[in-house]
Structure formats: structure tokens, C-alpha cells
Amino acid sequence: MRRVTRTFAVAALATALAVVAGCSSDEPEETNNAGSGGELVKVTYLTSFGNFGRDAYGWVALEKGFFREAGFDVTIQKGQGTGGNITTIVSGKADYTPIDLTGGLLQFGKGTKDFTAVAAIQQRTMAAIASTSDKNIKTPKDLEGKTLADTPGSVVRNLFPTYAKLANIDYTKVKWQDGDAANLIGILKTGKVDGIGQFVVGRPTIAAVTEKEPTFLPYSDYLTDLYGNVLITSTKIAKEKPEEVKKFTAALLKGLEYALANPAEAATILKKNEPPTVEAAAKAELELMASFVRSAGSGEKVGTIDTARVARSIAILQGAGQLPQGITPEQIISVDLLPKV
Incomplete structure (x- = not known):
């Protein structure tokens, strides 16, 4: 090595x-x-x-x-x-x-x-899909049929097909929409999307802004060397x-x-x-x-x-x-x- x-x-x-x-x-x-x-x-x-x-x-x-x-x-x-x-x-x-x-x-x-x-x-990678408890996204499979928001060039969004393949879900069943970096958590708060691309350390900020319990699907669960x-x-x-x-x-x-x-x-x-x-x-x-x-x-x-x-x-x-x-x-x-x- x-x-x-x-x-x-x-x-x-x-x-x-x-x-x-x-x-x-x-x-x-x-x-x-x-x-x-x-x-x-x-x-x-x-x-x-x-x-x-x-x-x-x-x-x-x-x-x-x-x-x-x-x-x-x-x-x-x-x-x-x-x-x-x-x-x-x-x-x-x-x-x-x-x-x-x-x-x-x-x-x-x-x-x-x-x-x-x-x-x-x-x-280690901090990339993850973030949501709130009311959206009931507890496993990768729960993402199918959901709408997520992120910036077009985000690693969370661009790496999603690899994550989906390793997590055994159909990434074509997940819809993405564009969002600005500074406003993603605000978009999540409105309930217009089910989740956002985010780093796992964003948990305290998501909790403060949305006033809800954050949930995360860390990419590191399947991509351990990143x-x-x-x-x-x-x-x-x-x-x-x-x-x-x-x-x-x-x-x-x-x-x-x-x-x-x-x-x-x-x-x-x-x-x-x-x-x-x-x-x-x-x-x-x-x-x-x-x-x-x-x-x-x-x-x-x-x-x-x-x-x-x-x-x-x-x-x-x-x-x-x-x-x-x-x-x-x-x-x-x-x-x-x-x-x-």
C-alpha cells in the first residue's frame, strides 16, 4: 500500500x-x-x-x-x-x-x-441523503418513488447511481430537482421534497431549521473506502x-x-x-x-x-x-x- x-x-x-x-x-x-x-x-x-x-x-x-x-x-x-x-x-x-x-x-x-x-x-466521505422523520425514509429502498433536491454538481447527486446499485435500489425511480446550496434545508422544511443531498454533519442544522427529527442514509454504509x-x-x-x-x-x-x-x-x-x-x-x-x-x-x-x-x-x-x-x-x-x- x-x-x-x-x-x-x-x-x-x-x-x-x-x-x-x-x-x-x-x-x-x-x-x-x-x-x-x-x-x-x-x-x-x-x-x-x-x-x-x-x-x-x-x-x-x-x-x-x-x-x-x-x-x-x-x-x-x-x-x-x-x-x-x-x-x-x-x-x-x-x-x-x-x-x-x-x-x-x-x-x-x-x-x-x-x-x-x-x-x-x-x-471518510460525509455524503448522505437527508430527510426528516415524517417522510419515513428509513432504508435505501424507501427512496424509490421519492423526490430529492440538490445542486446539479453535488457529489451526493452524481454518486447516487453507484450508491443505488450497491444498495440494490432502482435509481431511475428516484426524482431529482435542482436546489441552491444555501436553500436546500429550507426546501426540505417546506415539505416540497422528501429529502436532500447533505453531509451527515448537517444533522444539527437540519434539526434547527426544520424543527423536525433528521434522518440520514450515509453513503459510507456502502462505499467504505471513499x-x-x-x-x-x-x-x-x-x-x-x-x-x-x-x-x-x-x-x-x-x-x-x-x-x-x-x-x-x-x-x-x-x-x-x-x-x-x-x-x-x-x-x-x-x-x-x-x-x-x-x-x-x-x-x-x-x-x-x-x-x-x-x-x-x-x-x-x-x-x-x-x-x-x-x-x-x-x-x-x-x-x-x-x-x-
């Missing part, structure tokens, strides 16, 4: 790294000086999906000065899920964002290839600015670890930047997410990616007919930029 790991570097060490220009004509020229004491590098970062507790760590890295210490002036914008975020990164309208790795593989298989993963956010969110950037940035990528990754992961260690403070920081935030729900989301970021007993450090696991995920998707043959982990993961020991 090939395992690519790295001990998380503190921002003080990251800021000490300096780029030596012109060392060799064979090396890519580093075109920024993030963290070297010069002008701050302007970066646009997208959250994974709206502004919920699960994405508070980006705001924490900004508020606590982790980005600035690493040499970045960061603007945070709301993400729209895997498909939309990849499009924004590839178009050059943003520089970094978390996406679901499996959703990224599906997009890669469809021909969108100008992005690359540089670190893991969650070691990673959750990973941090991506464009292939261009990864090739031309490797030191910038490493420093940004370290600063963001520092925010992630701080948010998980201090969920109440992280929720307060999120509310400061997103006033509609229900702090109790945001705090609970972070507490639930901790076990996905630090998978118990795995021995993995925060941010690491095991390419052997990714290869198994690719094989599952190929077996379900959702990925073409010939795709390897290294085509979507920048192994040299991943956190290492």
Missing part, C-alpha cells in the same frame, strides 16, 4: 521558507513570495458548500491570522458544491477550495481535468507555484485543527462573518466532523491521502460504470504537494 503522509507544519515554519529563483532552468519558476516577508499574495478561497459549521475552519484561519502569517491576503466566498467549485477553480475565478474527492473523480472522468488535490480535509472533502487548486497553480500551495495548505489545515479543538469559538467566528449562523448548530457540526477528519485508529495525520485507498475508490466507480478505465490516483492528486512526514 502506498501511503503519502506529512506531519502538519506550523505557520512559523512555513513563513521561514523562501523561494530561490533561477536555480535551474529545469525547475518551474516560483512566481510568488508568500510568507517570505514581501507583499501578501491575494488568494480567493471558496467554502465547500455555503457557510455552515463544517466550513468554519476557513474563517478561523482568516480570523486567527494563519493565512496572513503564511503570506496570504485571503478573500472567502461561498462555494456551491463539488461541480460548481471545480468549474470556478478551472476558470481561474478562485484559487483554492474543498471538493468531495469522489465527486472530483467523477468530474475528471467526464473530461474536466485542470484541477488537482493537494490535501485531505476528511478521511474520502470526503479534499483541498484542490488548479493544475496551473500547482505546477507554477508549488511553495505557495504548500504554505496555503499548511495555514488552512492549521485553521481546521484549531476549529476542531475549539468548536464554540469557531462557531462564533463563523457567525461574525455569516450572521444567520445558529452557533449551537455550527458548533455541533464541527464536533461531529472531528471523527471524519481524524479517523479513529487509522494512524493518519490531518491532511494525508492514501493513494491505495483512492485506487480502490476508482475501481468501485469503474465497476459501477461511472468512471472510464485508465484513471489513476496520480492523475487527480499532486503527490509531491501532499502533506508528508
Whole structure:
């Protein structure tokens, strides 16, 4: 098994790294000086999906000065899920964002290839179908004949055929309708749909908004090797600015670890930047997410990616007919930029 790991570097060490220009004509020229004491590098970062507790760590890295210490002036914008975020990164309208790795593989298989993963956010997928107890969706079979809502590019929606095949249900009997990331839970509350695509850590927020008991069908029940969110950037940035990528990754992961260690403070920081935030729900989301970021007993450090696991995920998707043959982990993961020991 090939395992690519790295001990998380503190921002003080990251800021000490300096780029030596012109060392060799064979090396890519580093075109920024993030963290070297010069002008701050302007970066646009997208959250994974709206502004919920699960994405508070980006705001924490900004508020606590982790980005600035690493040499970045960061603007945070709301993400729209895997498909939309990849499009924004590839178009050059943003520089970094978390996406679901499996959703990224599906997009890669469809021909969108100008992005690359540089670190893991969650070691296990959090993708799920969410509903409320009054809809009586207790098993995958209960989804047949139901209407679900999600963004068109969501990993939950795009991965559904594979989930349905493994769960032995007819995915053609499930109707999907489009919904905006920020409004999905509100749509569920209206009762106009039976369920929505959502991450399992969304349970506290769904309960707060719908005032009903949430129910979940986690994809991890059938897809055990899948990673959750990973941090991506464009292939261009990864090739031309490797030191910038490493420093940004370290600063963001520092925010992630701080948010998980201090969920109440992280929720307060999120509310400061997103006033509609229900702090109790945001705090609970972070507490639930901790076990996905630090998978118990795995021995993995925060941010690491095991390419052997990714290869198994690719094989599952190929077996379900959702990925073409010939795709390897290294085509979507920048192994040299991943956190290492």
C-alpha cells in the first residue's frame, strides 16, 4: 500500500521558507513570495458548500491570522458544491477550495481535468441523503418513488447511481430537482421534497431549521473506502507555484485543527462573518466532523491521502460504470504537494 503522509507544519515554519529563483532552468519558476516577508499574495478561497459549521475552519484561519502569517491576503466566498467549485477553480475565478474527492473523480472522468488535490480535509466521505422523520425514509429502498433536491454538481447527486446499485435500489425511480446550496434545508422544511443531498454533519442544522427529527442514509454504509472533502487548486497553480500551495495548505489545515479543538469559538467566528449562523448548530457540526477528519485508529495525520485507498475508490466507480478505465490516483492528486512526514 502506498501511503503519502506529512506531519502538519506550523505557520512559523512555513513563513521561514523562501523561494530561490533561477536555480535551474529545469525547475518551474516560483512566481510568488508568500510568507517570505514581501507583499501578501491575494488568494480567493471558496467554502465547500455555503457557510455552515463544517466550513468554519476557513474563517478561523482568516480570523486567527494563519493565512496572513503564511503570506496570504485571503478573500472567502461561498462555494456551491463539488461541480460548481471545480468549474470556478478551472476558470481561474478562485484559487483554492474543498471538493468531495469522489465527486472530483467523477468530474475528471467526464473530461474536466485542470484541477488537482493537494490535501485531505476528511478521511471518510460525509455524503448522505437527508430527510426528516415524517417522510419515513428509513432504508435505501424507501427512496424509490421519492423526490430529492440538490445542486446539479453535488457529489451526493452524481454518486447516487453507484450508491443505488450497491444498495440494490432502482435509481431511475428516484426524482431529482435542482436546489441552491444555501436553500436546500429550507426546501426540505417546506415539505416540497422528501429529502436532500447533505453531509451527515448537517444533522444539527437540519434539526434547527426544520424543527423536525433528521434522518440520514450515509453513503459510507456502502462505499467504505471513499474520502470526503479534499483541498484542490488548479493544475496551473500547482505546477507554477508549488511553495505557495504548500504554505496555503499548511495555514488552512492549521485553521481546521484549531476549529476542531475549539468548536464554540469557531462557531462564533463563523457567525461574525455569516450572521444567520445558529452557533449551537455550527458548533455541533464541527464536533461531529472531528471523527471524519481524524479517523479513529487509522494512524493518519490531518491532511494525508492514501493513494491505495483512492485506487480502490476508482475501481468501485469503474465497476459501477461511472468512471472510464485508465484513471489513476496520480492523475487527480499532486503527490509531491501532499502533506508528508
